[in-house]
Amino acid sequence: GTAWRGLIEEYRRYLPVTDSTPVVTLREGNTPLIPVPTIAAEIGKGVRVFVKYDGLNPTGSFKDRGMTMAVTKAKEAGGEAVICASTGNTSAAAAAYARRAGMRAYVLIPDGYVALGKLAQALMYGAEVIAIKGNFDRALELVKESAEKYPVTLVNSLNPFRLQGQKTAAFEVTDGLGNAPDWLCIPVGNAGNITAYWMGFNEYYQEGRCTKLPRMMGFQAAGSAPFVQGGIVKDPETIATAIRIGNPANYDKALKVRAESNGEFNPVTDEEILVAYQKLAAEGVFCEPASAASVAGLLKKKDAVPFGATIVCVLTGNGLKDPDTAIKRSGDDQFYQGVEPDMASVAKLMGF
Numbered sequence: 449g450t451a452w453r454g455l456i457e458e459y460r461r462y463l464p465v466t467d468s469t470p471v472v473t474l475r476e477g478n479t480p481l482i483p484v485p486t487i488a489a490e491i492g493k494g495v496r497v498f499v500k501y502d503g504l505n506p507t508g509s510f511k512d513r514g515m516t517m518a519v520t521k522a523k524e525a526g527g528e529a530v531i532c533a534s535t536g537n538t539s540a541a542a543a544a545y546a547r548r549a550g551m552r553a554y555v556l557i558p559d560g561y562v563a564l565g566k567l568a569q570a571l572m573y574g575a576e577v578i579a580i581k582g583n584f585d586r587a588l589e590l591v592k593e594s595a596e597k598y599p600v601t602l603v604n605s606l607n608p609f610r611l612q613g614q615k616t617a618a619f620e621v622t623d624g625l626g627n628a629p630d631w632l633c634i635p636v637g638n639a640g641n642i643t644a645y646w647m648g649f650n651e652y653y654q655e656g657r658c659t660k661l662p663r664m665m666g667f668q669a670a671g672s673a674p675f676v677q678g679g680i681v682k683d684p685e686t687i688a689t690a691i692r693i694g695n696p697a698n699y700d701k702a703l704k705v706r707a708e709s710n711g712e713f714n715p716v717t718d719e720e721i722l723v724a725y726q727k728l729a730a731e732g733v734f735c736e737p738a739s740a741a742s743v744a745g746l747l748k749k750k751d752a753v754p755f756g757a758t759i760v761c762v763l764t765g766n767g768l769k770d771p772d773t774a775i776k777r778s779g780d781d782q783f784y785q786g787v788e789p790d791m792a793s794v795a796k797l798m799g800f
């Protein structure tokens with residue numbers, strides 16, 4: 449048939465698997481590249497802007513691309529358990545793929561700083577959820593130590609198979625546009641995804657599947673911006689909890705990506721993130737706050753955008769992950785609660 453078989457099967461020749469590798473898949477990948485004409489019009493200059501809506505993966509984030517590979521390889525090696533530190537999405541994906549593979553998943557999360565939907569997922573998929581009184585950076589230190597001491601496979605983006613899986617997003621973007629974009633705007637936390645996209649674009653370029661390479665434009669929340677500050681941020685803060693990271697696991701790799709792609713790292717404030725989050729929703733695309741950092745960043749850098757450019761903003765996670773932020777950000781003027789159930793009361797609120 450022609451049904452999508454998941455990214456390992458679809459991109460098998462680019463990935464480190466063999467005929468005997470036990471593929472663990474939930475049919476991830478093949479996510480839509482959606483034009484956002486209102487945002488493009490705000491930039492002007494005849495640009496085309498698309499969002500790569502990776503929130504439509506099976507667990508609602510781009511992490512599924514990495515996790516199908518990481519769990520497949522852990523299974524192939526005879527592993528029985530995986531472990532990760534997470535701001536939420538990695539834990540949801542690790543839990544789902546591990547369960548699918550018949551393995552255990554241990555996830556360490558910063559207590560009180562994981563969006564509700566993500567926590568619900570990790571619990572439902574059956575992970576052992578350990579919420580520490582510390583931030584993501586501390587959780588990552590603990591899982592690294594755990595993976596050295598105990599029989600558990602680390603599935604954070606330090607695991608090289610994660611990036612192998614995630615590079616397929618660059619293949620899809622290039623296949624969808626017929627070439628690489630001029631700019632790739634992407635939120636940056638641990639900087640695994642920006643590194644993976646760059647790998648993917650380069651592999652396609654070397655094969656002649658695209659005739660150019662994008663400038664990699666990474667955006668960080670202003671309160672959690674080690675790449676902007678030029679070093680570790682001790683107490684990172686942002687409403688975009690997914691990227692509340694002060695000591696990125698892929699720091700050196702991402703500096704290389706910036707240098708090789710003539711890219712940049714820039715900060716966006718929480719308010720800029722939330723404004724972009726609402727502009728995306730107004731185009732019919734609901735992503736989580738961290739994802740909107742890519743669009744917030746593009747809008748902030750609009751003067752630097754070349755005329756006629758093709759731009760892709762990566763939307764890393766689904767808006768449903770974080771219902772609290774969505775509801776808080778919506779106005780009282782659009783949400784009337786406790787309304788009397790009669791036509792007159794309802795019609796009045798509808799403005800008729």
Ligand code: F0G
Binds near residue numbers: 509538639690764
């Ligand atoms: N966007 C979302 C929605 C994320 O969940 C993450 C990372 C990023 C962007 C940043 O990607 O780390 O590759 O630079 N989330 C990790 C997690 C930390 O635990 O789910 P990155």
